[in-house]
Amino acid sequence: MAGENILETLRQLKLSLTAQKVGLPVADGIVFINADDIIRVEAKGSYSIFYLTNKQKVTSTKSLKDLEFILPETSFIRVHHSWMVNIKYLKKYFRGKNGYMEMDDGSTVMVSIRKKGEFLDSL
16 A cells, blocks of 8 residues: 555656646647747737747747746746746846846847836746
């Protein structure tokens, strides 16, 4: 009995350590991407553009509002009406009225005044 409990605990631990995949609806189907491979997401109308660690972009038919419920909240934060970022790839935050951040891929993302407090609290 005790051995079975240990095995079940190990199985659960393995599941929690496995990269979480998200299914993103695209024009011709659904693309499955590891959440850890997403650096940032940009809103373009009712679409979203995913910028990945391998320098690829994926355009999804999901809005940022929808993605807030799909992407892991421990890693992703909405920092602007048009941007959501994976804080694992945050390189530097630049303070000021028009604060912005630099990501590991060299890109910059604006932080809106309305989201600034929430963003800084999450760090």
